[in-house]
Amino acid sequence: MFYNDRLLEIFQRSRNGQFMKEVDYDLRLAKRTQELVKEYNIIFDPLNVCPSDDAMADRVFQAGLQLFVDVGAYHLDTQRVIKFSREEILDALRQAPDTLYLGEGRDMVIARHHSIEDPNPPLNLTGPAGQPCSEDHYLELMISYAQEPYVHAVESGATLTYNGADIMAGTLMEVKAVQRDAATAREAIRRVGKPGMHIGDAATGMTAIGKMAASEPTRLLRPCDGRLVAQMCELKTNDDQLIRVPHLLNYGSHIINLMTPLTGGIGGGPAGVAVVSVAETLLGVVCYFATYHYLSITHIKWTNNSDPWGMYVLAMAGQAMARNSHIVWTDDPFCVNGAGTIENLYEVAGHAIIGSVCGYQQHGVGSTGGNVVDHHTGLEAGWQGEVGIAATKSGITREKANQIALELLLLYKDTFNNPKLGKPFHELYDMKTITPSQEWQDCYRRAKETLTRLGLTFSYGPYD
Amino acid sequence: MDSFSLQKEIADELKNALTIGDKQTAIAITQHAIDQGARPLALVQEVIVPTLTEVGKRFEDLEIFLPELMAAGEAGNACTALLEQAILKSGSQIQNEGTVVIGTARGDIHDIGKNIVTSLLKAHGYKVIDLGKDVPSARFIDEAEANHADVIATSALMSITRAGCREVADMLRDRMMRDRYLFIVGGGSITQEYADEIGADGFSETGSGAVELVKSLLQNKRGA
Numbered sequence: 001m002f003y004n005d006r007l008l009e010i011f012q013r014s015r016n017g018q019f020m021k022e023v024d025y026d027l028r029l030a031k032r033t034q035e036l037v038k039e040y041n042i043i044f045d046p047l048n049v050c051p052s053d054d055a056m057a058d059r060v061f062q063a064g065l066q067l068f069v070d071v072g073a074y075h076l077d078t079q080r081v082i083k084f085s086r087e088e089i090l091d092a093l094r095q096a097p098d099t100l101y102l103g104e105g106r107d108m109v110i111a112r113h114h115s116i117e118d119p120n121p122p123l124n125l126t127g128p129a130g131q132p133c134s135e136d137h138y139l140e141l142m143i144s145y146a147q148e149p150y151v152h153a154v155e156s157g158a159t160l161t162y163n164g165a166d167i168m169a170g171t172l173m174e175v176k177a178v179q180r181d182a183a184t185a186r187e188a189i190r191r192v193g194k195p196g197m198h199i200g201d202a203a204t205g206m207t208a209i210g211k212m213a214a215s216e217p218t219r220l221l222r223p224c225d226g227r228l229v230a231q232m233c234e235l236k237t238n239d240d241q242l243i244r245v246p247h248l249l250n251y252g253s254h255i256i257n258l259m260t261p262l263t264g265g266i267g268g269g270p271a272g273v274a275v276v277s278v279a280e281t282l283l284g285v286v287c288y289f290a291t292y293h294y295l296s297i298t299h300i301k302w303t304n305n306s307d308p309w310g311m312y313v314l315a316m317a318g319q320a321m322a323r324n325s326h327i328v329w330t331d332d333p334f335c336v337n338g339a340g341t342i343e344n345l346y347e348v349a350g351h352a353i354i355g356s357v358c359g360y361q362q363h364g365v366g367s368t369g370g371n372v373v374d375h376h377t378g379l380e381a382g383w384q385g386e387v388g389i390a391a392t393k394s395g396i397t398r399e400k401a402n403q404i405a406l407e408l409l410l411l412y413k414d415t416f417n418n419p420k421l422g423k424p425f426h427e428l429y430d431m432k433t434i435t436p437s438q439e440w441q442d443c444y445r446r447a448k449e450t451l452t453r454l455g456l457t458f459s460y461g462p463y464d
Numbered sequence: 465m466d467s468f469s470l471q472k473e474i475a476d477e478l479k480n481a482l483t484i485g486d487k488q489t490a491i492a493i494t495q496h497a498i499d500q501g502a503r504p505l506a507l508v509q510e511v512i513v514p515t516l517t518e519v520g521k522r523f524e525d526l527e528i529f530l531p532e533l534m535a536a537g538e539a540g541n542a543c544t545a546l547l548e549q550a551i552l553k554s555g556s557q558i559q560n561e562g563t564v565v566i567g568t569a570r571g572d573i574h575d576i577g578k579n580i581v582t583s584l585l586k587a588h589g590y591k592v593i594d595l596g597k598d599v600p601s602a603r604f605i606d607e608a609e610a611n612h613a614d615v616i617a618t619s620a621l622m623s624i625t626r627a628g629c630r631e632v633a634d635m636l637r638d639r640m641m642r643d644r645y646l647f648i649v650g651g652g653s654i655t656q657e658y659a660d661e662i663g664a665d666g667f668s669e670t671g672s673g674a675v676e677l678v679k680s681l682l683q684n685k686r687g688a
Contacts, residue, residue, distance in 0.1 A: 026531070166626075
């Protein structure tokens with residue numbers, strides 16, 4: 001148990017823990033994960049990407065907990081392993097919040113722990129979510145997200161330039177860009193009449209200095225907003241990430257534990273990555289004091305999670321945490337296809353349905369695998385929220401979610417190796433009215449028809 | 465047992481050990497092969513390189529996962545180190561296809577893609593100086609000079625860190641060293657367009673593509 005200041009204890013262990021080369025830690029983690037997958041009989045079936053198996057969900061949690069106990073967290077700067085006892089982890093989990101107040105005033109939303117097949121619709125905490133953005137239309141882009149009726153929070157994208165010059169991490173340019181982007185996010189929510197809306201992060205910031213530079217309540221990020229504290233694949237942290245924690249705790253801000261577990265990566269296949277995802281959530285609970293968690297599963301080749309591996313990890317890790325904790329969890333759909341394509345909307349929908357029945361609040365969206373500048377818009381983000389709500393209101397079960405997700409998969413799986421990149425934001429929206437083009441709205445309506453045919457009941461949407 | 469069957473038996477055993485990433489067995493077989501008089505260079509060129517190439521292909525085809533690739537790479541590195549010692553002892557020269565200095569750009573701590581490229585380059589007989597992650601731009605050049613490198617390779621996963629690649633390119637030009645090294649870039653945030661913009665010699669989206677790129681660039685340079 002932590003008897004005193006948990007952060008100081010973490011610091012001490014990061015200096016006194018077992019020394020280990022990074023590659024040895026990776027191989028140890030990989031080996032232990034595969035042992036636990038066998039020991040706990042965690043099975044991946046590509047035809048059942050959203051299993052309705054409570055016992056397996058519990059086994060995934062136990063395996064993830066055991067993995068974290070056995071391998072600990074790896075500190076990249078000191079090359080030491082930070083270990084925690086089972087009791088310390090479970091005690092920190094017990095102390096984690098189950099209810100969050102995001103934003104302020106009339107725009108504040110309450111995020112609660114979600115259970116499996118929860119009857120309450122999920123929130124949609126979204127935005128460009130760290131995707132690459134040009135500075136040319138950045139305010140308009142942020143407005144396109146904030147104005148969507150099924151969006152409850154926005155997170156900044158990662159802009160590439162400041163007055164045309166490259167932004168370099170760890171330099172004054174990073175600080176200037178973060179402060180500009182945080183101010184732009186505030187301006188966007190003000191322009192759409194939601195000045196109290198929660199802002200999830202200033203993603204242009206890569207370093208602790210960049211992230212912390214956004215802490216200024218009048219024009220930049222307020223305590224009711226949040227900042228990401230990230231893990232490196234897998235179960236790795238460093239001083240730059242840990243430095244953010246005492247700052248954000250003192251500022252009273254939300255801390256968001258960002259995990260990007262790689263399917264096909266060190267965790268191996270989907271069963272192993274589900275286990276690793278649970279362990280990474282526990283790392284965020286213990287080391288980052290996270291108020292909420294952000295699972296961004298990433299395929300090692302396509303950088304998406306709309307494939308069967310990604311869907312399974314989403315479903316099983318979500319159910320494991322939903323049944324064995326009270327934390328607030330979010331997930332994001334990462335799609336190979338870009339905004340402006342109906343395939344993008346199908347990828348988002350499959351993910352939103354599984355996420356909403358497996359214990360998540362919604363987060364996202366990543367289009368073009370997060371690779372192409374400006375190929376993302378508010379429409380697909382709002383669509384995610386609308387689908388999540390429709391899935392809940394339609395009483396979708398895990399079994400039905402599996403069926404719908406697999407039917408949607410047939411409509412886009414051929415694009416994994418040849419994605420349709422769509423069009424950039426400024427070609428998909430009228431830049432004066434910030435309205436999606438007829439072509440993009442048509443995609444939305446066609447996708448909605450497909451989802452209705454597959455069993456979702458929608459209420460009125462913005463582009464019907 | 466004649467020498468041919470001994471070589472084939474050893475080759476098969478070593479191939480199997482490398483494929484499953486059994487480092488200790490692979491080292492033992494390699495040592496046994498050296499003791500039996502096997503030609504070190506033949507083991508590298510006829511067993512280790514093709515086996516690791518095949519493992520790399522299976523990884524890119526999603527037939528195996530990263531741990532298998534890493535384990536095979538680690539086993540291959542250990543065997544190659546042993547064989548290099550044997551080659552040096554025999555008074556012969558170690559041949560390598562070229563020397564590559566590699567690392568992730570300043571500020572970028574995401575190195576899985578870079579590690580894959582490193583493993584594949586080593587598997588193909590290149591000497592790789594891996595500088596790790598979050599590498600200051602000047603260090604790429606300093607290490608390239610110190611190691612008489614042929615190629616400098618920088619990667620950036622995050623869009624905000626790709627400016628580190630440009631900084632390396634600019635430094636090479638400013639120090640009048642641009643023609644001395646081939647400069648290639650990769651990583652999730654890099655596109656061909658960006659590579660062209662900063663004046664890189666090449667860009668690849670995949671690990672195997674990076675190997676092909678290095679190979680063809682070096683061939684062109686040496687042929688020129």
